[in-house]
Amino acid sequence: MSETGKPISRVDGRMKVSGKATYAAEFNQPNMAYAFPVRATIAKGKIASMDDDIIRKELGVIAVISYKNAYKLKPLDMQAQMKAGAAFLGENLPPLQDNVVHYPGQFVAVVVAETYEQARAAAYKLKVRYTADKAAVDLRTELPKSTKPKMFMGEEAQVNEGKAAGPLAASAKKVDHTYSTPVEHHHPMEPHATVAVWEGTDRLTLYDATQGVGLTSAIAAYFFGLHQENVRVVAPFVGGGFGSKGLWLHTLLVAIAAKAANRPVKLALTRQMMQTNVGHRAATIQRVAMGTDAAGQLNVLRHHTDTYNNLTQFFEPSGKQTLVLYKAPLREVTYNVAHLDRSTPTFMRAPGETPGTFALECAMDEMAYQLKMDPVEFRIKNHTAQDPVKGHDFSSEFLVECYRTGAERFGWASRSMEPRQKRQGKYLVGYGMATATYPGGRSAASVKVLMNNKGNVTVMTASIDIGTGTYTVLAQTAADALGVPVEKIDVKIGDSSLPPAPLAGGSQTTASIHPAALDACVLLRKELVSIAIADPGSKLNGSKPEDIGFANGKLFVKGNEDRSETYLNILNRAKRNEIEACATTLPVSGAGLTVPSALCTPSQTPPEQNSDIKQYAFHSFGAQFAEVWVDEDFGTIRVKRVTSVQDVGRIMNEKTARSQIIGGVIFGIGAALMEATEYDKRWGNPVTRTLADYHVPVHLDVPPIDVHFIGKPDPHISPIGARGIGEIGITGVSAAIANAVFNATGKRLRDLPLTPEKFFES
Amino acid sequence: MRPFKYANASNPAAAIKIVTADPAARFLGGGTNLVDLMKEDVMHPSQLMDVTRLKFSVIEKKANGLSIGGTASNAVTANHDLVRENYPLLSMAILAGASAQIRNMATNAGNLNQRTRCTYFYDANMPCNKREPGTGCGALHGVNKNHAILGWSEKCVATYPSDMAVALAALNAVVQVEGSGNTKRNIPFADFHRLPGEHPEIDNTLKHGELITSIDLPENRLAEKSYYLKVRERSSYAFALISVAAALETNGNRIKDVRIALGGVAHKPWRARIAEQWLRGKEPTQANFRAAASAELKHAKPLGQNKYKVGLAAKAIVRALEGAMQGGTYGAMEADSTTTNQN
Numbered sequence A: 001m002s003e004t005g006k007p008i009s010r011v012d013g014r015m016k017v018s019g020k021a022t023y024a025a026e027f028n029q030p031n032m033a034y035a036f037p038v039r040a041t042i043a044k045g046k047i048a049s050m051d052d053d054i055i056r057k058e059l060g061v062i063a064v065i066s067y068k069n070a071y072k073l074k075p076l077d078m079q080a081q082m083k084a085g086a087a088f089l090g091e092n093l094p095p096l097q098d099n100v101v102h103y104p105g106q107f108v109a110v111v112v113a114e115t116y117e118q119a120r121a122a123a124y125k126l127k128v129r130y131t132a133d134k135a136a137v138d139l140r141t142e143l144p145k146s147t148k149p150k151m152f153m154g155e156e157a158q159v160n161e162g163k164a165a166g167p168l169a170a171s172a173k174k175v176d177h178t179y180s181t182p183v184e185h186h187h188p189m190e191p192h193a194t195v196a197v198w199e200g201t202d203r204l205t206l207y208d209a210t211q212g213v214g215l216t217s218a219i220a221a222y223f224f225g226l227h228q229e230n231v232r233v234v235a236p237f238v239g240g241g242f243g244s245k246g247l248w249l250h251t252l253l254v255a256i257a258a259k260a261a262n263r264p265v266k267l268a269l270t271r272q273m274m275q276t277n278v279g280h281r282a283a284t285i286q287r288v289a290m291g292t293d294a295a296g297q298l299n300v301l302r303h304h305t306d307t308y309n310n311l312t313q314f315f316e317p318s319g320k321q322t323l324v325l326y327k328a329p330l331r332e333v334t335y336n337v338a339h340l341d342r343s344t345p346t347f348m349r350a351p352g353e354t355p356g357t358f359a360l361e362c363a364m365d366e367m368a369y370q371l372k373m374d375p376v377e378f379r380i381k382n383h384t385a386q387d388p389v390k391g392h393d394f395s396s397e398f399l400v401e402c403y404r405t406g407a408e409r410f411g412w413a414s415r416s417m418e419p420r421q422k423r424q425g426k427y428l429v430g431y432g433m434a435t436a437t438y439p440g441g442r443s444a445a446s447v448k449v450l451m452n453n454k455g456n457v458t459v460m461t462a463s464i465d466i467g468t469g470t471y472t473v474l475a476q477t478a479a480d481a482l483g484v485p486v487e488k489i490d491v492k493i494g495d496s497s498l499p500p501a502p503l504a505g506g507s508q509t510t511a512s513i514h515p516a517a518l519d520a521c522v523l524l525r526k527e528l529v530s531i532a533i534a535d536p537g538s539k540l541n542g543s544k545p546e547d548i549g550f551a552n553g554k555l556f557v558k559g560n561e562d563r564s565e566t567y568l569n570i571l572n573r574a575k576r577n578e579i580e581a582c583a584t585t586l587p588v589s590g591a592g593l594t595v596p597s598a599l600c601t602p603s604q605t606p607p608e609q610n611s612d613i614k615q616y617a618f619h620s621f622g623a624q625f626a627e628v629w630v631d632e633d634f635g636t637i638r639v640k641r642v643t644s645v646q647d648v649g650r651i652m653n654e655k656t657a658r659s660q661i662i663g664g665v666i667f668g669i670g671a672a673l674m675e676a677t678e679y680d681k682r683w684g685n686p687v688t689r690t691l692a693d694y695h696v697p698v699h700l701d702v703p704p705i706d707v708h709f710i711g712k713p714d715p716h717i718s719p720i721g722a723r724g725i726g727e728i729g730i731t732g733v734s735a736a737i738a739n740a741v742f743n744a745t746g747k748r749l750r751d752l753p754l755t756p757e758k759f760f761e762s
Numbered sequence B: 001m002r003p004f005k006y007a008n009a010s011n012p013a014a015a016i017k018i019v020t021a022d023p024a025a026r027f028l029g030g031g032t033n034l035v036d037l038m039k040e041d042v043m044h045p046s047q048l049m050d051v052t053r054l055k056f057s058v059i060e061k062k063a064n065g066l067s068i069g070g071t072a073s074n075a076v077t078a079n080h081d082l083v084r085e086n087y088p089l090l091s092m093a094i095l096a097g098a099s100a101q102i103r104n105m106a107t108n109a110g111n112l113n114q115r116t117r118c119t120y121f122y123d124a125n126m127p128c129n130k131r132e133p134g135t136g137c138g139a140l141h142g143v144n145k146n147h148a149i150l151g152w153s154e155k156c157v158a159t160y161p162s163d164m165a166v167a168l169a170a171l172n173a174v175v176q177v178e179g180s181g182n183t184k185r186n187i188p189f190a191d192f193h194r195l196p197g198e199h200p201e202i203d204n205t206l207k208h209g210e211l212i213t214s215i216d217l218p219e220n221r222l223a224e225k226s227y228y229l230k231v232r233e234r235s236s237y238a239f240a241l242i243s244v245a246a247a248l249e250t251n252g253n254r255i256k257d258v259r260i261a262l263g264g265v266a267h268k269p270w271r272a273r274i275a276e277q278w279l280r281g282k283e284p285t286q287a288n289f290r291a292a293a294s295a296e297l298k299h300a301k302p303l304g305q306n307k308y309k310v311g312l313a314a315k316a317i318v319r320a321l322e323g324a325m326q327g328g329t330y331g332a333m334e335a336d337s338t339t340t341n342q343n
């Protein structure tokens, strides 16, 4: 029976719960010193002076490094960085290279000391004086000075600008509202940490909490002027990332510190630093308008986003889903991006779709109410089976089935359209739903498979398990592709010296590395077959390769299974201790990041490239249903249950997949009800600084979550048929909850998160 | 964190003497607040005198009530039979605070001495009169959604965060302290915490070096009708936006005694004396509860971002009094408990 798809438990679960899984900060080194950063206390300006000499005399201090004495990194050079695969820096600000301050909390110095406590004490004492300039710290104030970016990640940013006004005016029914979402932070469980170890001046090892070992090694190599092979990045276990564990400055900072101290150095960020120095989801103000004919057929969709950036071109792409969902002859999607002197916004779990589906899917609900139409039926009526902008068919799409199955499982039929109809004691009860969607990305990846003469298989690739289950599902794929049990398979990932794989972001890991794993296993089997059929001592001698089947660690002649031979016999007779194969598969979709292939042995021909990329649009879809109970006296909203039905292609492991969706829905509950980072409007610093102020859901906030997968393999994305699953679970959740709040109370709350005071202000 | 000395006290008098002699020395309870503040560079004690092994952790009956030890943990206190039976309000309040892990570590004395959660106070780079007198109040014109609506001054608009203390205020607790030279005194709870006035850096009336040995709870007849209600941004593990400790004693259809204390509204637990006064002798009806609440909150002065607290507090007072009338078994109606009754 196939291992793939089975809900097996994580192969690394026992290591994790027993403390044997080693995370970045736990790679202690002999003679290791500790670094603690000093951070800017102004939003914009220049460092005038600092008392570093005084601090050098503090107990245990080994070095104090600032722009005055820091190692000179290679300067930013986008073209050269692109060539080196080193373009994707969290913020374009190589640390400690000059005295300019771009946001509050920027690293301005780092103290290295014998112990963590000594480094921290000295860092706190370091006095830095600044000349401050007037800073841009508030989005609404800065919007008049915003610009309209032309491109976002290689795609047109402004689509049909100005074209929606006419059709909107001509529509029989329309809605037009403004929705806003706050700054959110990723806050993975494991804080960011790096241990940097130099060997001489040209070899560097980084134990790093990263979502991409290849990416980190390329960027570190670029800035220190090293060969990429000489920068090894190791991250066997990573405690969550959600987009915050690309390359941020602390990784370069600690390498600078280790170079200066001439010792291995560890730097672990505090929660307070994670609120500034590793990215965030930018706040958005979104205006969504739509128009329909009298029967509820959409004529036009318009989605405008106001947001900001700093130090990169990235901005929150919250119009993305509006380019994918619903049949409407015209859609206008535009952005205004202001500059703020705030730490750099970045990708955060379902960037774009998370705030974007809040706005679009609430507006869809408002439209359905205006039409007096069931929100599910309104969506089905306006469903599209093609990418509405590019015109391509979706590679595989079962969204209507998601709606129907979700409605059935949730008991949607018992909902009354009219608000304020259902009570439970003091609570008003409401039901709401929304559409979920996220692109199905895939990038190039290489996987090497090695089988030894004891029957053990090792699968190797420079991918990462950020808690998603990469170890587990890779073992399942290899088990099926080789016909050996999962227990015989050892997966090695999280090391840049392994064959390259994309960073664990954009929900693309499974879609990218499994086709390569499959191909590597096929190549390995081919070699076993050719050894066997050429060997006069083998029962398979003389058979045609295409007549050979495999199962249970054996090759056999199809239709004549007595003629079989174990892999071990084949290897032993051939006097081979081990055999290996490596495959590189190329991306079929999306503009995503590509990595240099070629670490695999060159004799192997890359498998055919999938030609479907130009014919299909790759997207996942889903439907989210939520029940809320609202205490109107207090404005407190509790989510009582959620049903999430997902069309994400083939399910590789029902258990780890379910966990991803559950995690996504919980993220969505956080976004809907409590998560927000607030900034002081005078100084621009975050006022919510720790997890005591930045609320994420606790157990009691998390209701039963019913997850259902459509489970139909996507025939076009890859021979495996799996699209990604890490991000789609969050999309649509906050809209489903806000729509349920309207159904419960008759109040439209359009400003996230829906904390009690919003209820009183509305 | 700056270097500091640590000692484990075994003899109260000696410990008190050492701390009294060094203005920068501090007692250490569970450390759940003080150690955080040290890590944040907000407090820099020269030495910590750990008092958790002193024999002040007993909870015992006294002539006119109950005495709970200063170093007893919040968890043990909340779950103690004598507390649950006679002062359920206190149990409920403690259990509404923090998390199980923190309550296991936290001591009762430490809880009374915990500092505000105002994040400007916690951020050593921000102006804050409480942390550094004279630097200004960052919150007054800043992010003050969670700040005070009563009793604040231009110098400080912080709230005092403890749940436990709100119940203690309602219960007329008395704080027993011991100072150097074996001097003992008791501080009525209403006088323990203070309003900020000109000196927000002083949280309470405890003198440096004074050790809280116990908290005494006088006898009352409120146990049957008491309720602690906490409104917060998530179901658990969040400080109160507003909390209400309410307790009643009725005589026939009349209110004989009533206690109302509010959390999340001021620099100290706020005894709603105006509301109490208004209710005494009246019938325990919703209309009366409402009128009492608005009489109290007429004096509220919200800040830029916390107008919502005034309306919220009024509703919370009514709901808490109703809960108390129903014998504290009001759980199903409280905001936080919805998840326990799945439908």
Ligand SMILES: Cc1cc2nc3c(=O)[nH]c(=O)nc-3n(C[C@H](O)[C@H](O)[C@H](O)COP(=O)(O)OP(=O)(O)OC[C@H]3O[C@@H](n4cnc5c(N)ncnc54)[C@H](O)[C@@H]3O)c2cc1C
Pocket (backbone or CB within 6 Å): A692, B026, B027, B028, B029, B030, B031, B032, B033, B034, B035, B036, B051, B070, B071, B074, B096, B097, B098, B099, B102, B105, B106, B107, B108, B109, B110, B111, B112, B113, B114, B161, B162, B163, B164, B210, B211, B212, B213, B237, B238, B239, B240
């Ligand atoms: C994330 C988080 C959430 C929380 N949520 C809540 C909540 O919702 N509600 C709530 O009420 N609380 C909450 N708390 C606060 C918690 O209740 C306090 O931190 C705790 O009660 C402090 O007790 P402690 O023994 O650890 O005090 P310590 O940190 O040890 O000490 C605090 C202060 O008390 C002084 N002190 C200690 N013992 C004595 C003594 N015997 N005599 C005189 N002075 C003494 C110390 O010198 C110090 O100044 C939360 C805390 C955290 C970290």
Ligand code: SF4
Pocket (backbone or CB within 6 Å): B116, B118, B119, B120, B121, B127, B128, B129, B130, B131, B136, B137, B138, B139, B140, B155, B156, B157, B158, B200
């Ligand atoms: S409210 Fe009080 S604690 Fe907060 S900043 Fe102002 S003075 Fe400091």
